[in-house]
Amino acid sequence: MALHFSSAEFARRRHALLAAMARERLDAAFLFQQESMFWLSGYDTFGFCFFQCLVVKADGTMALLTRSADLRQAQHTSNLSDIRIWKDGRDANPARDLLELARNMGLAGKRIGVEFESYGLVAANGRKLEAAFSGIAELVDASLLVTRLRAVKSVEEIVHVRRAASLSDAADKAALDLIRAGADEGEILAAQHNAIFSGGGDYPGNEFIIGSGRDALLCRYKSGRRKLEPDDQITLEFAGADRHYHAAIMRTVVIGKPRPLHLHYHEAAKDALLACEAALKPGNTAGDVFAAHARSFDAHGLSGHRLNACGYSLGAKFTPSWMDWPMFYEGNDWVLEPGMVMFAHMILMDSESETAMCLGRTYLVGEDGAEALNLPDLHLALR
Numbered sequence: 133m134a135l136h137f138s139s140a141e142f143a144r145r146r147h148a149l150l151a152a153m154a155r156e157r158l159d160a161a162f163l164f165q166q167e168s169m170f171w172l173s174g175y176d177t178f179g180f181c182f183f184q185c186l187v188v189k190a191d192g193t194m195a196l197l198t199r200s201a202d203l204r205q206a207q208h209t210s211n212l213s214d215i216r217i218w219k220d221g222r223d224a225n226p227a228r229d230l231l232e233l234a235r236n237m238g239l240a241g242k243r244i245g246v247e248f249e250s251y252g253l254v255a256a257n258g259r260k261l262e263a264a265f266s267g268i269a270e271l272v273d274a275s276l277l278v279t280r281l282r283a284v285k286s287v288e289e290i291v292h293v294r295r296a297a298s299l300s301d302a303a304d305k306a307a308l309d310l311i312r313a314g315a316d317e318g319e320i321l322a323a324q325h326n327a328i329f330s331g332g333g334d335y336p337g338n339e340f341i342i343g344s345g346r347d348a349l350l351c352r353y354k355s356g357r358r359k360l361e362p363d364d365q366i367t368l369e370f371a372g373a374d375r376h377y378h379a380a381i382m383r384t385v386v387i388g389k390p391r392p393l394h395l396h397y398h399e400a401a402k403d404a405l406l407a408c409e410a411a412l413k414p415g416n417t418a419g420d421v422f423a424a425h426a427r428s429f430d431a432h433g434l435s436g437h438r439l440n441a442c443g444y445s446l447g448a449k450f451t452p453s454w455m456d457w458p459m460f461y462e463g464n465d466w467v468l469e470p471g472m473v474m475f476a477h478m479i480l481m482d483s484e485s486e487t488a489m490c491l492g493r494t495y496l497v498g499e500d501g502a503e504a505l506n507l508p509d510l511h512l513a514l515r
Contacts, residue, residue: 134209135174136375141288142211145172146192148281153190159242161188161274162230162261164250166450168278169196170376175210177202178451180252183218183226189237197230227260231268245274251452279457283445284471289377290496293446293473295333297379297494297505299372302327304381304507307370311385311515313362317342324370334373337454341369341382348384348488349481351439363388367488369477372506376448379506380475382492385513393482397434397489398512401478404428405491405510408442408460408476412495412502418464425460425478434480443476446494472497473505 135142149172153161163169166180173186173194184198195214196206206215218229234240244265248258265271285293306323321342328334339353344366347354351369360366364387371380386394404425411424425442429435445456458466460476468474477492493507 134176135211136292137174137288139211141286142172142174144286145281149188149278150190150192152277152281153188153245156245156274156277157243158245158272158274159190160234160237160239161245161277162186162247162271163188163278164247164253165278166252167282167448167456168247169210170448170450171278171282173210173212175206175212176376177205177209179205180450183257184252185230186212187230187233187237189239193237195233195237197226197233225260225264227257227264230261231264234265234269240268243270243272245277246271247275247278248273249275251450276457282447283457284469285447285473286471289447290471290473292374292377292448293379293496294505295374296372296377299328299331299333299374300370300379300381300494300506301372302331303370303372304383307368308385308513308515311360311366311387311513313360313364313387315360317344317357317359317366320366320368328372332374334376336371336373337376337378337449337451340371341367343367346486349483349486351479351481360387365394365488367490369490369492371446371454373454376450378446378449378454379473379494380446380454380477380492381494381507382477382479382490383507383513384488384490385515387515390512390514391485391487393485393487394489394512396432397437397480397482397487398491400429400432400434401480401489401491402510403432404442404478405476405493408478409495409502409504412468412474412476412497414468414470414497414499416468418458418460418466418468419462421468421474421476422460422462422464425476426462429478429480437480437482439479439481442478443474443492446473446475468497470497470499474502
């Protein structure tokens, strides 16, 4: 088996989940999030784009229902021994196969927590699931059950987080080495991915953001490439990934002579990032971090250019996004704890002047505060 963690680590995770299930009075959990399956068993696949479910009983018994294409994937990458297959076909309904499995596991009439908030359980299959179990068992939403447990990283997990951070710094250097007037965005992207893959890293949970000129104001990837002009700006958001654990960086680089707004906005972004860093300590909430971000930008007179969120948790994530919970937004009462890995991004987008400035890095929350894991130099990058 290609497991990335010790047997003791997997046992710790299983014990934590069973304790959480007991607090919620759950007789079983239906896990549809690929992140939950990976965390609990090591199962590593992108086959979650189809129906698959890891059933966990209150006594610790586990069984995976998946497709034939993922049988060997589960055998090779996980510690699971009970793997059931639902058959592809014109009239296939894997929710009925899951019902049969649940009955075999003695779950009829029981209270079952379901990860309804999951990329692996699309609405159509969710309806089939509820229809199949109607009158058979009580299904309750348990979407955050494992997510809350995953938010605090163990010593073994932090090893991979630090490796991911090192890979992100390598990707940052690879990009900066190429950014200049006339450089092609495609070459910059290729260099970043090469740095990560040649360093033993993984595919990220989503595309890297790269945009120059007016596209530097975008917070998402878009297709199409351009070459950098003598006076230009380019925004990059990317992550190193090791065993699916992510560490992200975000920055705007100025090519040629910076505009006065670039200098002003960078100073504001740096101040806001450091304010968030100071707020990243145990006992504070995710909302407290956002409030620090908002106060700092507002003090610079930039409330109209900032976003309504300024970061989120990172961990072992799968497509389509490396973003995890909790997120930094107004009023979020999720309490920060030691062992949480958080990405704080300060984003300023001035559409009127078409000026962008972004600055972000990844932190590990410790007993006394936050440790920056990457991007040690916060100066404005000029090329």
